[in-house]
Amino acid sequence: MxxxxxxxxxxxxxxxxxxxxxxxxxxxxxxxxxxxxxxxxxxxxxxxxxxxxxxxxxxxxxxxxxxxxxxxxxxxxxxxxxxxxxxxxxxxxxxxxxxxxxxxxxxxxxxxxxxxxxxxxxxxxxxxxxxxxxxxxxxxxxxxxxxxxxxxxxxxxxxxxxxxxxxxxxxxxxxxxxxxxxxxxxxxxxxxxxxxxxxxxxxxxxxxxxxxxxxxxxxxxxxxxxxxxxxxxxxxxxxxxxxxxxxxxxxxxxxxxxxxxxxxxxxxxxxxxxxxxxxxxxxxxxxxxxxxxxxxxxxxxxxxxxxxxxxxxxxxxxxxxxxxxxxxxxxxxxxxxxxxxxxxxxxxxxxxxxxxxxxxxxxxxxIAGIRRLRVIDHFEFSLSLLTTVGVLAIGVLPGVVLAITLALLNVLIKIYRPADTLLGIVPGVVGYNDISLSEDARPVPGMMIYRFDAPLLFFNADYFKARVLSLVDSAEPKPRWFVLNAESISQLDITGAQAIDDLIIELQNRGVRLAVARPKLYMRKYGQPMGLGKKIGAENIFYSVHSAVETLLAREAQAHNCVHGVQNDR
Known part of the structure; x- marks a missing residue:
C-alpha cells in the first residue's frame, strides 16, 4: 500500500x-x-x-x-x-x-x-x-x-x-x-x-x-x-x-x-x-x-x-x-x-x-554514561574510552571501525570462553540452580549437572570438551553421572556434535555416564546421522533437569536395592 x-x-x-x-x-x-x-x-x-x-x-x-x-x-x-x-x-x-x-x-x-x-x-x-x-x-x-x-x-x-x-x-x-x-x-x-x-x-x-x-x-x-x-x-x-x-x-x-x-x-x-x-x-x-x-x-x-x-x-x-x-x-x-x-x-x-x-x-x-560504564563493566568502559581516543587520534571513521572490531572480538571471546554453571540444590530455592548462589548449596550426590551458556560451535567445541573433563577430573568425590543441561546451547554445528561424541567416550573411560537434559530439536540434524542418541541412550535423554535427576536417582536406588537383595539371598 x-x-x-x-x-x-x-x-x-x-x-x-x-x-x-x-x-x-x-x-x-x-x-x-x-x-x-x-x-x-x-x-x-x-x-x-x-x-x-x-x-x-x-x-x-x-x-x-x-x-x-x-x-x-x-x-x-x-x-x-x-x-x-x-x-x-x-x-x-x-x-x-x-x-x-x-x-x-x-x-x-x-x-x-x-x-x-x-x-x-x-x-x-x-x-x-x-x-x-x-x-x-x-x-x-x-x-x-x-x-x-x-x-x-x-x-x-x-x-x-x-x-x-x-x-x-x-x-x-x-x-x-x-x-x-x-x-x-x-x-x-x-x-x-x-x-x-x-x-x-x-x-x-x-x-x-x-x-x-x-x-x-x-x-x-x-x-x-x-x-x-x-x-x-x-x-x-x-x-x-x-x-x-x-x-x-x-x-x-x-x-x-x-x-x-x-x-x-x-x-x-x-x-x-x-x-x-x-x-x-x-x-x-x-x-x-x-x-x-x-x-x-x-x-x-x-x-x-x-x-x-x-x-x-x-x-x-x-x-x-x-x-x-x-x-x-x-x-x-x-x-x-x-x-x-x-x-x-x-x-x-x-x-x-x-x-x-x-x-x-x-x-x-x-560524562554520566562513561561513569555508569565504569561501574558496570570495565571492558565496555575501556571500549568507550578507546573509541573516543581513536576518533581523536586516528580519525573519525578509523576510530569507529577500530571500536566495532574490538566489540565484535569481545563477543567472540565471550562465545569462545562463555559463562558456564554447575547446578545443584540451593536451600530455599525450588528446582536445581547455580550452586554459586549460596554457600550452603550442594551438588546432587553422585551427579554433576552442567550448563554451557553459549552456542556450541567450531571455535569453542574444544574448550567445551576440555572444560567438562577438567570439572569431572577435579571433582571430589567423582560423579557417576554427568548431566548436560542443553537449554542454553542455542546453536550446534558438526564440530560441536563431534565434541559431544568424543565426550561420551572420554567420560566412559573415567567411569562416568553422560545424560542430556532439555535437548533442542535442531540437535537431531547432527545427532541422528552421528548416532549420538544411540550412544547416549534414549533412556538417558530427558525433557527437564528435574526429570533427569529424579529418574537417575531412582534408577541408582533401584540398582542399589537389587545389589543388597542379592547379597541378602546369599
Missing part, C-alpha cells in the same frame, strides 16, 4: 483539527532553532552558510513523507558535519567547489546505500552498534568540535584540523588572540547557558545569535576585527548531480559506508527514544529508507549529509508536535527565510557561531 511507503498520508487521513495549531507552532519553533544551527554546522564543516540552509529544506520535506517517526527532525548534525570535514577536506585539497561536489556526492551515495539497505531489510544493523561505542564516538566528536572551534572563538585562523595538532598550534599562537572575538564568543556562550537554565524551552541559539549579531552591528567600527558570516545568497537551490564520475565515487565509497553507519545509527537512536516517550513503534527499515531518501535529496540540491537532530526533535516534542506536518512547516519556513531574509544572516559573527557549536558539542558529551 502507498501509505506503507508514505506514512504521512496515513497520519493525514487520521488528522484532527486541534492538532494543526500544535504542529504549526512546533514547526515555527523548530525553524527558530534550525536556521542558526544549520549555518553553524555548515561553518563547522567548512561550507558556505547557504549550504546548511539548503540541507534543511528539501531533505526535511522528503523525510516528512517517508519517515515512520512522528517527532524526528532531519537536518545538519554536529557528528555528521565533523565526520564530513575529517573525511573530505584532505581529499579536496583546499578547492571549495570540489569539496562541495565531494560532500554532495557522499550524501547521494550514502543515501542510495540506505535506500537499498531499507528495501532489503537491513535496518537491523542498528542493533550491532553497542551503547559504549556510541557514547565513545559522540564524546570523541564533541571534543574534536570543541577543539576545532576554539580558534574561531579566539579570532585565530588555525591551519591544523586534527585534534592534537590544532590544540598545539593554538597554544603556540595565543599571542594572536583577538579580544573582541573572545568577548563576543564568551558572551554568547554565557547567554546560551543562562537561556538553557532559566528558559529551557526558548530557542537559545536564535536568541543568542540575534543578540550577538545586533551588538556587533550597532557597535560597528569598534568591533571591526570580529569576523562575520558575510553575504548569504538568497534563492532556492537548483538540482544537479555532483559530477564526480566513476573514479570520484570510488574514492568516497568507503567514507559513504561509514557515513551510513553514523547517520542511520544516530537517527534511529533519536527516533526510538522519542517514539518510546510517545507510545508508538519505529520501523527500522522504513527509517533507513526515509533517511536515505533525505540524503539523496540533500546531495541533489547541493547540500550535505543529514540525520536525526536531537535538539530540533526535542524542540518539536516540547512544543507539542503531533505529526510530520511539523517538518513540512519547518521546511517551508526555512525556504521563506532563504528567499527573503538572508541579508540579516550575513551579520552573524563567526565567534558567536563557534560558541553555539561549542555549546552543542558540550551537550553531546555523556
Amino acid at each position: 502507498l501509505s506503507d511507503w508514505i506514512p504521512l498520508l496515513r497520519d493525514l487521513r487520521q488528522y484532527r483539527k486541534e492538532w494543526l495549531t500544535h504542529d504549526v507552532v512546533a514547526g515555527l519553533s523548530v525553524t527558530a532553532v534550525q536556521v542558526p544551527t544549520a549555518i553553524a554546522y555548515a561553518n563547522l564543516a567548512g561550507f558556505p552558510p547557504e549550504v546548511g540552509l539548503y540541507a534543511s529544506i528539501l531533505p526535511v520535506l522528503i523525510y516528512a513523507l517517508f519517515g515512520s517517526s512522528r517527532q524526528l527532525m532531519i537536518g545538519p548534525d554536529a557528528a555528521t558535519c565533523a565526520m564530513i570535514a575529517a573525511l573530505l577536506l584532505p581529499i579536496a585539497g583546499g578547492d571549495l567547489d570540489y569539496y562541495l561536489k565531494l560532500s554532495a556526492g557522499m550524501a547521494l551515495t550514502a543515501g542510495l546505500l540506505m535506500v537499498f539497505g531499507g528495501m532489503t531489510h537491513m535496518g537491523f544493523i542498528v542493533n550491532f552498534f553497542s551503547r559504549p561505542i556510541l557514547i565513545g564516538f559522540l564524546n570523541g566528536i564533541a571534543l574534536s568540535i570543541i577543539a576545532g572551534q576554539l580558534g574561531k572563538l579566539l579570532g585565530i585562523a588555525v591551519a591544523n584540523l586534527d585534534f592534537g595538532p590544532s590544540l598545539m598550534e593554538l597554544a603556540g599562537r595565543l599571542g594572536e588572540m583577538d579580544g573582541y572575538s573572545l568577548g563576543v564568543g564568551c558572551a554568547t556562550l554565557v547567554l546560551l547557558i543562562l537561556i538553557q537554565h532559566y528558559l529551557p524551552r526558548a530557542p537559545a541559539a536564535l536568541i543568542a545569535l540575534l543578540v550577538a549579531g545586533l551588538t556587533v552591528f550597532l557597535l560597528g567600527s569598534d568591533m571591526g576585527s570580529v569576523k562575520l558570516v558575510g553575504e548569504v545568497p538568497s534563492g532556492l537551490p537548483s538540482f544537479s548531480l555532483p559530477g564526480l564520475g566513476y573514479e570520484g565515487v570510488q574514492g568516497i565509497f568507503i567514507s559513504a559506508v561509514g557515513l551510513v553507519i553514523v547517520c542511520f545509527t544516530s537517527g534511529m537512536l533519536t527516533a526510538r527514544s522519542f517514539a518510546a516517550r510517545n507510545g508508538y513503534g519505529i520501523n527500522a527499515d522504513q527509517e533507513m529508507r526515509a533517511i536515505g531518501f533525505a540524503n539523496m535529496a540533500s546531495g541533489l540540491c547541493g547540500g550535505f549529509a543529514v540525520t536525526g537532530a536531537d535538539s530540533r526533535t526535542a524542540v518539536n516534542d516540547a512544543s507539542g508536535g503531533k505529526t510530520q506536518l511539523v517538518s513540512v512547516v519547518a521546511a517551508l519556513a526555512t525556504a521563506g527565510i532563504v528567499l527573503f531574509l538572508t541579508q540579516p544572516l550575513g551579520h552573524l559573527p563567526i565567534p558567536a557561531l563557534a560558541a553555539v557549536l561549542i555549546f552543542s558539542a558540550w551537550g553531546l558529551l555523556d
